[in-house]
Amino acid sequence: MELTFEKEDLSKAIQILQGVTTGRNTLPILSNILIRAGNGQIEVAATDLEVGIRLKVLGQIQEEGEITVSARKIGEIVRELPDEDIRLSTVGNDRVQILCGTGQYKIIGLPSDEFPPIPSVDGNPFTIDGEELRSMIQKTEFAASTDETRYYLNGLFFNLTPDATQIVATDGRRLSVATHDSLEPKPDEPISVIVPLKAVREVVKTFAESPTIQISLKENQILFADDNATLVSRLVDGEYPKYEKIIPDNNDIQVVVEREKLIGPIRRVSLLANQNTHSVRLDLENDEMRVSARTPELGEGQETLDIGSEEVVLEIAFDAHYLRDALSHIDAHEVVMEFKDSLSATIIKPVEDDSHLCLIMPMRLDT
CATH class of the missing domain: 3.10.150.10 (DNA Polymerase III, subunit A, domain 2)
Structure with a gap:
């Protein structure tokens, strides 16, 4: 087998495949990527028997063939090579030779016979x-x-x-x-x-x-x-x-808040939250929300922000990580938070958009 690649094309394919081969594999072949050239195209593949990926790679085929080679080692070498064409070939005894510029490298590979097959999409997908x-x-x-x-x-x-x-x-x-x-x-x-x-x-x-x-x-x-x-x-x-069945439909307390203006206070106040529970407290009163946390060993902190709501009074606590994760993954300028009481699940979703919904269970309030 003898192939020629542009560095960017080969490097990008190897980076994708390395996500599959980085686990602890008991079979040596599963730490390798398959390189196969035939029928006018080049394919590379990797699998850990749970997830498998096969990719087509742009390149020139001088001689068809196939081999498997360590994903980690070929990835390290290709990453360090200059931005020039890379010539890859088999040279006997299951060795893979890599030529680029004045550099010459040889990696010990394994035959492709035992590489698990990766099926193709067929039927009516x-x-x-x-x-x-x-x-x-x-x-x-x-x-x-x-x-x-x-x-x-x-x-x-x-x-x-x-x-x-x-x-x-x-x-x-x-x-x-x-x-x-x-x-x-x-x-x-x-x-x-x-x-x-x-x-x-x-x-x-x-x-x-x-x-x-x-x-x-x-x-x-x-x-x-x-x-x-x-x-x-x-x-x-x-x-x-x-x-x-666990998504409530009777959370009547609704609060509209700018997403970024809530993420900041949660992130800062949680620096003083209990390191085991990460609990932050939200106190809602009319058109204000106070975000606070306190720990006897560390101290306390609080911030207040304006919210769009009717007359409402509520005290509730959440794991700061859960609250911040939900807000960070909602793609909207404003979110609506729907509460029932301090013990029931809270819904967070974009304003006037039902395509994404996050639900968080509250924590026990510290008295």
Whole structure:
């Protein structure tokens, strides 16, 4: 095999694949990327048996062939090379030679025979707007659980219905739901799957510039694809909580606030919050909100900001991290916060926009 690449094209592909190969793999082949040239095109691929990615790379083929090579080592070498054409070839004994400028490097590879195959999208896949899919993932993935004992929460819930597409994440204390209707064709019946966090994060990276993305389901796998890339992931086997039932519809206390003007006080005041609970307190009285925190060992702090509301009096506390995460992932100048009382879940969403909703459970108020 003998190939020639522009540095930028090869480097970009390797960077995407390294997100899959950075885990602790028991099989040496899973730490490698596959480089394959045939039928007039060059493909590179990587997998950890949970997530797999295959990419087409621009380049010139002098001689077809295939080999696997350490993702980490080829990535380190290519990153340090000058901005000149890179010539890559196999030179016997499963060695890969890299030539660039006056530099010559040889890496020990492995035959491609044992590299796991990555399936392709076939049949009648769904198509979704790429920008909308990336946005929905970014608006929700922060709320997913990282507690492995609750494995069914370690991913995003894709709820595809004839009416809308929803992506949902929760860790049991907070919830984020993003909704859109750009999926085509509409499914005849609802389809619900849990996609691992690692996979959805790689979707955002792999299809960062894709205008449209195809989605296909195969047994216990989900595939995402465009003209140049395919990502396949195992699905999480579990039953997702009935999240619709925990979204309240009787939170009658509504407060409108500028998002950035609330994030700042929360960030600053939380510096003096209890380091174990991260609790910050919101005191609402008429058209003002006081954000405060205090810890006997550290001190106390508070800030006041104007809010748009009717006559309202409420005292409530939240984990500052949860509150800041929700506000940071809502794409709006103003948000509406919907409260019931100091013990019930609070809803935060953009003003006059139901396409994104965050829910946070409050904490016990310190007296």
